[in-house]
Amino acid sequence: MRNTDQNPNQRVSQGTCILLALALSTLGILSISLPASEEAAKYFVLDNGLKVFLLEKRNVPLVNVATAVGLGSKDETAETSGLVHVLEHYILFRGTESRSGSEVSRDIRRHGAYFNAHTGQDLAFFEISVPTSASDFALSNQKEILFHLKITQEELDTEKEIILEEFRQLEDDPFKYATSLVYQNLFRGHPYANPLIGDPEVIQNLTQEKIAALYGRYFVPPNCSLAVVGDFSLEEMEEKVRQVFGDVRGEAPPPLKFEPAKPPEKAVDLDVEMDVQKAYLVIATQAPDFNNPDQYAMDVLTEVLGRGVNPLLYSALNQGPRKLVETIMMAYQAHKYGGAVLAFFTLDPKNLGMAKREAVNYLRRAREGYFSPQDIPGEQQMFAFDHLGSAKNQIKYNAYQSQERGLSMAVSLAQFMILREGPAESNYLENIDRVKSGDLRKIAGKYLGRANFVIVSIIPKKTK
Numbered sequence: 126m127r128n129t130d131q132n133p134n135q136r137v138s139q140g141t142c143i144l145l146a147l148a149l150s151t152l153g154i155l156s157i158s159l160p161a162s163e164e165a166a167k168y169f170v171l172d173n174g175l176k177v178f179l180l181e182k183r184n185v186p187l188v189n190v191a192t193a194v195g196l197g198s199k200d201e202t203a204e205t206s207g208l209v210h211v212l213e214h215y216i217l218f219r220g221t222e223s224r225s226g227s228e229v230s231r232d233i234r235r236h237g238a239y240f241n242a243h244t245g246q247d248l249a250f251f252e253i254s255v256p257t258s259a260s261d262f263a264l265s266n267q268k269e270i271l272f273h274l275k276i277t278q279e280e281l282d283t284e285k286e287i288i289l290e291e292f293r294q295l296e297d298d299p300f301k302y303a304t305s306l307v308y309q310n311l312f313r314g315h316p317y318a319n320p321l322i323g324d325p326e327v328i329q330n331l332t333q334e335k336i337a338a339l340y341g342r343y344f345v346p347p348n349c350s351l352a353v354v355g356d357f358s359l360e361e362m363e364e365k366v367r368q369v370f371g372d373v374r375g376e377a378p379p380p381l382k383f384e385p386a387k388p389p390e391k392a393v394d395l396d397v398e399m400d401v402q403k404a405y406l407v408i409a410t411q412a413p414d415f416n417n418p419d420q421y422a423m424d425v426l427t428e429v430l431g432r433g434v435n436p437l438l439y440s441a442l443n444q445g446p447r448k449l450v451e452t453i454m455m456a457y458q459a460h461k462y463g464g465a466v467l468a469f470f471t472l473d474p475k476n477l478g479m480a481k482r483e484a485v486n487y488l489r490r491a492r493e494g495y496f497s498p499q500d501i502p503g504e505q506q507m508f509a510f511d512h513l514g515s516a517k518n519q520i521k522y523n524a525y526q527s528q529e530r531g532l533s534m535a536v537s538l539a540q541f542m543i544l545r546e547g548p549a550e551s552n553y554l555e556n557i558d559r560v561k562s563g564d565l566r567k568i569a570g571k572y573l574g575r576a577n578f579v580i581v582s583i584i585p586k587k588t589k
Contacts, residue, residue, distance in 0.1 A: 207323015345375025386463030431455025
């Protein structure tokens with residue numbers, strides 16, 4: 126299966142943060158409720174610097190292995206734009222020192238595995254899910270492709286052509302293309318503005334030597350984390366991990382320091398013509414970073430405004446007979462040095478101007494909003510809808526659903542081990558429960574009330 130790189134508009138508003146926070150709680154000595162008879166966990170660091178987290182989940186006969194590498198698009202320059210994306214592709218589909226790419230694919234199929242990889246702003250991910258009986262293969266396969274890659278110019282040229290085709294496909298995906306433009310403007314002047322897919326000219330001229338240098342620098346145990354979640358004995362899995370990965374060697378790359386992302390100096394409003402029939406609108410502003418305690422209120426606010434059965438932003442744009450938008454979805458993405466809140470709309474092009482104005486005005490005024498019956502005085506309180514309570518319940522539901530997805534948990538644990546700074550919080554859902562209406566108004570004022578919004582509209586091509 127060819128990989129699916131990270132696409133911001135495909136991620137739920139708080140889903141990834143939930144998984145990461147559950148991982149956070151788990152690393153905090155299992156402060157989330159795990160049935161002792163069914164689940165156990167252990168965190169340790171190998172002598173070579175590889176960070177490892179093991180979590181037993183016996184409900185499904187699968188073992189899920191995820192590796193995160195501390196290398197993302199933020200680490201690129203204009204001269205290296207897209208190299209992380211190329212390397213991720215190459216690792217997933219090309220050969221190692223002992224097997225060709227076709228042999229790797231054959232073995233993956235033979236063991237009934239799901240196999241994928243993703244490129245992000247901060248990290249690159251590599252994941253595999255196998256039946257319990259194939260857990261040894263999953264570990265040895267990941268070790269081989271990550272630490273014993275064989276890079277040739279011929280194989281690299283083949284993969285480059287596939288990636289260059291992705292550039293053409295990107296322009297056929299309105300929301301994905303708009304999101305790329307949003308990030309380039311929302312984080313202008315910061316490494317998060319670097320496009321995940323890269324620069325086609327740089328990729329076209331990429332050599333074996335340049336990609337090998339990147340690989341040798343970053344794909345070393347001290348710069349990686351490994352999470353294994355699934356149907357196994359904790360003691361036996363620890364022994365396997367130590368045996369398989371213990372002999373891998375490599376020095377950590379010199380640490381790079383990035384400044385926190387700064388908000389845009391002015392608002393941005395772009396219109397891009399594409400071969401579409403309706404309009405696609407993305408409105409975004411910066412948001413709390415991965416380690417910011419504001420994330421809890423932002424999770425709830427995103428759910429209240431742009432998700433669930435009764436999102437307030439959708440209602441505000443479609444009052445009575447007026448229907449400005451067809452669909453809405455909001456996403457909150459937390460990166461290590463900054464975050465983003467994005468609202469995605471589909472709509473009739475003739476409504477675009479008014480929809481942009483109304484949406485931005487509503488987001489700016491969210492700091493004045495009523496989110497629970499307690500906000501409303503008098504008898505009207507009994508008729509008010511509890512948006513705050515509903516959002517909290519949905520987040521809890523999503524959290525427990527996330528715990529059942531072993532591969533998602535593994536990816537989140539791997540991500541957490543590299544990005545988290547400072548001590549672990551006690552319990553994510555307890556923090557969500559503490560969020561009050563006043564916290565939502567405060568967070569809305571801080572991130573939405575004075576924001577310079579970045580707006581990208583994908584509109585139908587004008588007829589001649």
